[in-house]
């Protein structure tokens with residue numbers, strides 16, 4: 262698969278380090294242009310390239326990996342979200358600026374992301390743990406649990422597969438409203454360190 266990133270910071274780099282050894286390709290982007298990412302592209306190695314946010318959004322899956330105040334600008338830099346799988350890895354920080362429209366306390370942060378990317382098939386993932394907990398990309402890494410939520414099962418499945426393939430444990434929590442609310446910052450399942458052990462069979 263080809264995975265595009267809006268953002269090239271800690272989240273984008275950590276996910277890239279998990280998926281590149283599996284043979285997936287990544288396209289990183291930021292506001293400063295592809296040239297500014299050349300050192301990082303070299304460091305991450307084969308399968309990595311840099312592009313514009315628009316080019317990143319044209320990949321099989323695009324991950325939103327910007328800080329909350331930049332969400333609206335990042336999403337609006339892509340003219341057409343129709344049908345794209347958009348993985349929302351962001352956390353809505355308390356006290357950060359509000360986004361419009363739809364940035365209301367009763368909306369989950371991924372519902373707000375979905376409002377700002379009309380037509381996108383939004384999946385919330387990779388937001389629920391600090392990246393430091395999944396920085397280990399070795400084959401002996403802990404099977405860390407990551408929660409995944411979304412309203413479109415056909416969009417959610419490849420994201421769950423990617424998490425699983427990366428040696429992490431994806432758990433489907435349901436919709437953007439219910440699951441998204443559980444795993445978003447401030448929700449009861451955010452920032453909880455869980456690892457999957459062996460399955461009990463009788």
Ligand SMILES: NC(=O)c1ccc[n+]([C@@H]2O[C@H](COP(=O)([O-])OP(=O)(O)OC[C@H]3O[C@@H](n4cnc5c(N)ncnc54)[C@H](OP(=O)(O)O)[C@@H]3O)[C@@H](O)[C@H]2O)c1
Pocket residue numbers: 267268269270271272273290291292293314325326327328329331334335336338350351352353387388389390391392393
């Ligand atoms: N770090 C973690 O452990 C962690 C864990 C879970 C979730 N999260 C959440 O994930 C998101 C990303 O976190 P991070 O730690 O990766 O942040 P980060 O290291 O600060 O990276 C943010 C990236 O976004 C880029 N960016 C800013 N505005 C942009 C735009 N309009 N279009 C495209 N790229 C843009 C920045 O590059 P330029 O400024 O050069 O454009 C930078 O590369 C945040 O919402 C955070 O709350 C973080």
